[in-house]
Amino acid sequence: MPPSLTGLLIVLTWVTGLIEAVSLLALGPVFTAMQTGNVLFLAFGLAGAANLPALSSALSLAAFAVGVVCGARMESATEAWGWRWVECGLSAEAVLILAAAAVGWDVAPRFGHPAPAHLLVTGLLATAMGIRTVTSMRLNVPGVPTTLVTRSMTALIGSSALGHDSAFGYGTGAWLRRALAVLAMFTGGLTGALLVRDGWTVGGLLLPAAAVVAAVAVVHRLLPRAHTG
Template structure:
């Protein structure tokens, strides 16, 4: 019996490296779908990749390009609120010895459901967003701000789930330099970076096809909420995340 307990303890840590990358890739696909909905059905506006919104605001301030600065400002403000609330909730949850990763994803799923409810029956529309379009994009940005806090706690290098620029750079840099380089060419982490780029593409491609097919906003978002919830529940039996990570520090991508 003692040997069985030892075997169980040894098996526990090994499951985490196999499970977490799969969950992070699934969340990256979700981000691609959400950004397709935000950009093509609600905007143009980003809800996860806030670099785009910062540039939209810059172009709008310069009065060049006729881009909708209001939608970008609303999304950016909601994203900031999501990050701040996520950080506070994370601290409270971890202080009680609970797993923020699970709680964060459950809350994110609920926010996406709320966005779907706000956009129930709303037909995708690109350009000149209405108040309902702005409301849905704000709720999604709030959810994505929360997601970024959640992923920082997960601290899985190479799969930030809401952007792929660094992952793509490390993946292509490793391929160009070959083995023995700082990008870890040929390792599982290097492969994971490539998968994260493909996952973002797949999510964006799927979301764009569904928008083109004329799906209303609620049906575009409800499946993504379900995926996020499943990801959170899939992690519930795993060991609690380490709480000794430096707050706000991101692992190497």
């Protein structure tokens, strides 16, 4: 796998950390990429536990599903036409994140009982993350799924001197990209949390994410055609 492609996916993992910080801390409690959390939030909310609202989680799950359907159809059709489907997926993601930034430009972060603007931003972000997940899975770079790091952490620890499991690549250099994926998610989340703490609006928080995804799409276009997945 070309190092340049792996590097771009590491950057996208950082973006996911930033977006999930915005989703959870400024729009939530809700996730827009890591849908396992929403399945549980929805269950807890329906049970009336800890006063967790179920609406945001249900909306995110539905919007994510729409994103997956749109991403799968768009990227498979684009590939059939002979176009570079990765850039199409990333461009669509960037446009949706930019739209979310526009909707949330003057919207203050709120945790719990979101306003309509918060819900609209959540839906746009979840749709974007559904498309991203399709893009990541079609590229299928081991250890860098870009929207979650549980498998990356498991493989990283399993292939370490402590885990010593050859099934996870013990003794190979695979640990580096896994470690970078985990670090990227952490630093993205840390960046987002610090910006939320500093009082940035929802739109201001999302604008850098949209810019980075758009830049990744442009850089990916410079890669050799054989590296498009």
